[in-house]
Amino acid sequence: MQSRVFQSLKITLPILAIVALAANIPSFAQEDNTDEPTNGEIKIGYGKALKIVNPQLAKQNWILECQGCHRADATGKVGEIPNMKGQVSKMLSVKGGQEYLSRVNGIAEAPISDSDLVDLMNWMLVEFDPDNIPETFSGFKAEAVGQLRRIPLDHTILDQRASLEVAMAELNSDK
Numbered sequence: 001m002q003s004r005v006f007q008s009l010k011i012t013l014p015i016l017a018i019v020a021l022a023a024n025i026p027s028f029a030q031e032d033n034t035d036e037p038t039n040g041e042i043k044i045g046y047g048k049a050l051k052i053v054n055p056q057l058a059k060q061n062w063i064l065e066c067q068g069c070h071r072a073d074a075t076g077k078v079g080e081i082p083n084m085k086g087q088v089s090k091m092l093s094v095k096g097g098q099e100y101l102s103r104v105n106g107i108a109e110a111p112i113s114d115s116d117l118v119d120l121m122n123w124m125l126v127e128f129d130p131d132n133i134p135e136t137f138s139g140f141k142a143e144a145v146g147q148l149r150r151i152p153l154d155h156t157i158l159d160q161r162a163s164l165e166v167a168m169a170e171l172n173s174d175k
């Protein structure tokens with residue numbers, strides 16, 4: 001069973017995604033791409049760089065499959081969609097966090113291949129929270145995520161998220 005928020009948003013999403021993509025197309029052309037990746041190696045200079053095979057496709061998948069719920073800048077919606085900005089990569093440092101990220105419904109059920117999905121996930125980490133990517137993390141891998149996404153999280157998802165939240169808060173207080 002999926003969370004109710006997820007279900008209800010899923011219905012309105014395709015419309016939003018098409019509007020968002022249409023709105024975004026001109027900006028692809030006009031954008032000053034100086035801080036955009038050019039060769040698959042991304043944004044060196046702050047946070048951690050992860051290898052993104054196809055950053056343009058990852059961004060397009062974000063627009064089509066994710067931002068209708070999460071918003072373009074991943075700040076979400078209070079009480080409904082968790083904020084990821086400056087936050088999401090902390091999950092990599094807590095027990096169960098990588099598994100949660102591979103199984104959360106929006107990710108597990110995205111209608112894209114395992115390899116495109118891990119590219120999107122790695123892109124998301126670098127784009128929205130580079131500073132919290134642990135040094136030891138070398139990126140999500142298609143094989144591992146491919147297995148985990150086939151067992152999406154059930155109705156206990158919000159409880160699991162709550163315990164990750166506690167562990168992440170402890171990370172902060174250790175600093």
Ligand code: HEC
Pocket residue numbers: 003005006007008009010011013062065066067068069070080081082083084088101104105106107110120121124157158161
């Ligand atoms: C239908 C709305 C919806 C879509 C589409 C969606 N998500 Fe989500 N996402 C949520 C909700 C709601 C949560 C909170 C957990 C839950 O209830 O499923 C969440 C949680 C997450 C989380 C965990 C963040 C946290 O702090 O718990 C990540 C990462 C994430 N989504 C990424 C994505 C990506 C990447 C996509 C696109 C492939 C996507 N989501 C598509 C609604 C959505």
